[in-house]
Amino acid sequence: MSLGRLLRRASSKASDLLTLNSSGSSGSPSVLDGEIIYSKNNVCVHPLQVLQGLGEHHPGYLCLYMEKDELLGTTLILAWVPNSRIQRQDEEALRYITPESSPVRKAPSKRGRHAQGSGEPHQPSPVEQRETCDNHMTCSTSSTSSLDTNLQFPENSGQLQNSKWDEQQKVFALEQICGVFRVDLGQMRSLRLFFSDEACTSGQLVVASRESQYKVFHFHHGGLDKLSEVFQQWKHCTETHLKDQQVSNEKTCMQFSIRRPKLPSSETHPEENMYKKLDVSTWLNHLNESGQVEEEYKLRKAIFFGGIDVSIRGEVWPFLLRYYSHESTSEEREALRAQKRREYSEIQQKRLSMTPEEQREFWRHVQFTVDKDVVRTDRSNQFFRGEDNPNVESMRRILLNYAVYNPTIGYSQGMSDLVAPILAEVLDESDTFWCFVGLMQNTIFVSSPRDEDMEKQLLYLRELLRLTHLRFYQHLVSLGEDGLQMLFCHRWILLCFKREFPDAEALRMWEACWAHYQTDYFHLFICVAIVVIYGDDVIEQQLATDQMLLHFGNLAMHMNGELVLRKARSLLYQFRLLPRIPCSLHDLCKLCGTGMWDSGYIPAVECTGHHPESESCPYGGTVEAPSPKSASEGKKGPKTREVFSFRK
Structure with a gap:
């Protein structure tokens, strides 16, 4: 019987014992050490950076089994083994998912040794083949022990031999990053389940240790709902403490939560799901016979909610990045391209005509860093993959020429x-090049990374958190100045979430920000959405500044971008409904185009009283004198709220 079939049989027999075993009652049947509770193949763990040249997918086998524990009575052990090691019948790896004490394990399998001795690689059974090939995904960091490398290749085909050898070496290299993983869940800090589909079967399991180390398991083809049932019955998830406080502080799983992909109706923008992705036909409907964009505001709104189809991004993005004017005709755009092509050539010629001294200065301050960066940027993208790729050289020239165009x-x-x-x-x-120029000029969240620019962004973000997520804001205040610096979100702002989400989701966020729909600062609402959805651990565990940075850093590339976008749109909508806003957020309501409150509704503005260089509020608000009660308490009285008209 194949390993997969054996584990499934064990799982079906053991699952009904879980509740009884977890209850701890004297009348419950004794737990068999190694009792398998759950097993699922093709569960993967994504790395932060996929090894260059490796395949996109690397699945593994995950299982949970009971284990006796002196303090807890019983605990759950989670084990994950790459499918490639299961195929080779790696005995060391298989012991992780079938422990010696397990009733499933009869005797050590000799199939691996037999295949090795016969000089032929082990051929997996049809069940194993189906499980292994059903889904192929990438996986993440974990240590691994020595690997069984006894593999045979045909000697009559040198090219085939080299090809298979290279492929196997890539598998081994990936296993060094995505090796066997085993952990006692009873000793973990938290377990989080994030469902990514509406049926709530697929998604991610995030395991966090007390040292803020994370492991994210991806269930791309279902099974997470069954695992959810297992965890909801396990007593260390349903109880936050035990009678023995020492045991509770050291061993108990502190937090367990499940996140669904749907937001409650109260947390959803009322126009959500009303707009489809902008495709070729809908794009053409926005153009008149001359090629001019009609009703620009409606186009930006459609992009904000629905995004842009990949097939027309190259045509639409230049409009969003202010390279093309919406009023320009097709002929005018072609003339503009020719003119800009000449200007670009002149900029490049200026760079190439530098004196030797200028070239040395330019190399020290610009070119050295550019040359180092471009060769490691987006190399997993086929467009930039491979040695001597001309597209990499194009990217290099664009960046060098921009430094000449804008030396500041x-x-x-x-x-x-x-x-x-x-x-x-x-x-x-x-x-x-000219789209990038427009990006740097017109998109606030990628302006020059000066300290004052970042501080302004953080000021706005702190105020938004105070209004929308007071508990998280209070935690930042409790950490002092270090907490209020919010180091965990600096990369979000500077790199436009590109390191936090897969490319498809990150670019979707770029488009939503570039649409400038109702605010120039939508990126800050995305930041708040990430905190609202994924920041529970920070508050519940009272994480310190460095732990908070590690928490969000480890969730990079493992968050649901579409869920974050929906939440961000909802937060923007709720912000617009506020009866008053602090004057510190005044600039969030300024827009290059149709104003945020285009319906005619104008909110009141509340002065925060923090204007050291001026006694009066620069936005029209004033601070009243303290009332007797507040004066006796050493506090300021209520502020006068004046209506401020936000106009273009």
Whole structure:
């Protein structure tokens, strides 16, 4: 009988014992050490960076089994083994998912040794083949022990032999990153289940240790709902403490939660799901016979809610990035392209005509960093993959020429991450350069990374958190100045969430921000949405500043981007409904175009009283003298709220 079939049989027999075993009652049947509760193949763990040249998918086998524990009585052990090691019948790896004490394990399998001795690689059974090939995904960091490398290849085909050898070496390399994983869930800090589909069967299991180390398991083809049932019956998830406080503080799983992909109706923008992705036909409907965009506001609204189809990004993005004017005709745009192509050539010629001294200075301050960055930017993208890729050289020229075009900003690390996706979609060096110029000029969250720019962004973000997520804001205040600096979100702002979400989701967020629908600061609402959805551990565990940074850093590439976007749109909608806003958020209501309150509703503005350089509020508000009661308490009285008209 194959390993997969054996484990499934064990799982079906053991699952009904879970509740009884977890209850701890004297009348419950004794728990068999190693009793398997749950097993599922093709569960994967994504790495932060996929090894260059490796396949996109690397599945593994996950199972839970009971284990005796002196303090807890019983605990759950989670084990994950790459399918590639199961196929090779790696005995060391198989012991992790079938412990010696398990009733499933009869005797050590000799199949692996037999295959090795016969000089032929083990051929998996049909069940194993189906489980292994059903889904292929990537996986993440974990240590692994020595690997069984006894593999045979045909000697009559050198090319085939080399091909298979290279492929196997890639598998081994990936196993070094995505090796066997085993952990006692009773000793973990938290377990979180994030469902990604409306049926609530697929999603992620996030396991966090007390040292803020994270492991994220992805259930791409279902099974997470069954695991959810297991955890909801396990007493260390349903109880937050035990009678023995020492045991509770050291061993108990402290937090368990399940997150559904749907937001409650009260947390959803009322126009959600009313707009489809902008495709070729809908895009053409926005253009008149001359090629001009009609009703620009409606177009931006459609992009804000629905996004843009990949097939037309190269045509629509130049409008969003202010390279093309919405009023321009097709002929005018072609003339503009020709003119800008000449200007770009002149900029490049200026760079190439530098004196030797200027070239040395330029190399020290710009070119050295650019050359180092471009060769490692988006290399997993087919557009930039491979040695001597001309697209990489195009990206390099764009960045070097931009430093000449705008010497005040020059080049900062991270700019290559912004240029690369534009070049991959626009597919023209000159057009990409001018789109990047528009990005830097008109998109606030990628302006020059000066300290004062970041501090302004953090000020707005702190105020938004105070209004929308007071508990998290209070936790930041309790951490002092270090907490209020919010180091965990600096990368979100500087790199436009590109390191936090897969490319498809990150670019969808870019488009929503570039639409400038109702605010220029939608990226800050995305930041708040991430905190609201994924920040529970920070509050519940009272994480310190460094732990908070590690918490959000480990969730990078493992968050649900579509859920975050829906929540961000809802937060923007709720912000617009506030009866008053603090004057510190005044600039969030300024917009290059149709105003935030275009319906005629104008909110009141409340002065915060924090204007050290002026006694009066620069936005029209004033602070009343303290009342007798508040004065006796050493506090300021209520502020006068004046209505301020937000106009273009």
